[in-house]
């Protein structure tokens with residue numbers, strides 16, 4: 660309730676209203692007892708509880724990943740264990756309660772290992788990774804460009820490689836952008852004072868196709884089919900077939916380009932100027948084109 664992590668929200672009312680995925684994202688559910696209550700509730704119904712897995716004590720006022728770069732910069736840091744300890748605890752609770760559990764923006768090699776082991780044991784566990792955790796390691800943070808400040812932080816190259824491998828072998832089910840637009844006055848400030856977050860929705864498919872290429876079936880599964888299945892939105896993430904709703908993203912995997920503009924009102928993104936392979940040519944909702952060549956359809960159609 661209120662994302663304070665003290666009291667359970669009215670999950671029954673949310674469930675009645677159609678909500679199937681529950682999270683305090685932005686904050687961790689740090690209290691194991693509260694997490695168990697939420698899991699107990701959902702275990703009997705079938706919804707999924709998702710976690711922003713960052714232990715508050717270990718993360719404290721940390722700004723970046725704890726490692727060589729944080730030593731070099733002398734900046735307060737967040738160890739990988741801040742994520743891994745929460746995931747380890749939650750997996751035990753998922754086993755105890757039988758609830759479906761989802762890890763948001765997975766960022767550590769240890770997390771990938773634990774998810775793989777939990778799946779082998781038969782737990783109903785899923786995980787997502789962001790395009791930026793696949794694309795960048797914490798060497799980018801050494802520039803102290805606030806565009807690279809995110810939570811969880813960009814980690815070392817070993818973690819990034821483990822995330823790419825996890826996405827490839829299916830340990831990581833889905834890509835989710837953790838899209839976080841910010842006003843310039845919150846982001847164009849010294850690194851220590853900048854807000855966490857990246858806008859990435861416009862280029863997510865292109866970034867993943869560039870830095871962690873997959874075979875077509877795996878690509879569309881991780882980008883669309885699995886996210887919809889995890890979130891419980893049966894209208895979405897369907898393969899193209901007669902009778903299925905035409906909610907589509909038309910993707911050209913061979914298109915090479917460099918994004919130079921955004922249609923977002925926020926510009927806190929590291930992707931402008933980055934060479935990408937693959938491009939969403941159009942998006943379609945209920946059979947109507949909603950965006951084409953990177954612009955909302957109304958603009959694109961009059962040009």
Ligand SMILES: [Zn+2]
Nearest residue numbers: 684685711763
């Ligand atoms: Zn989060």
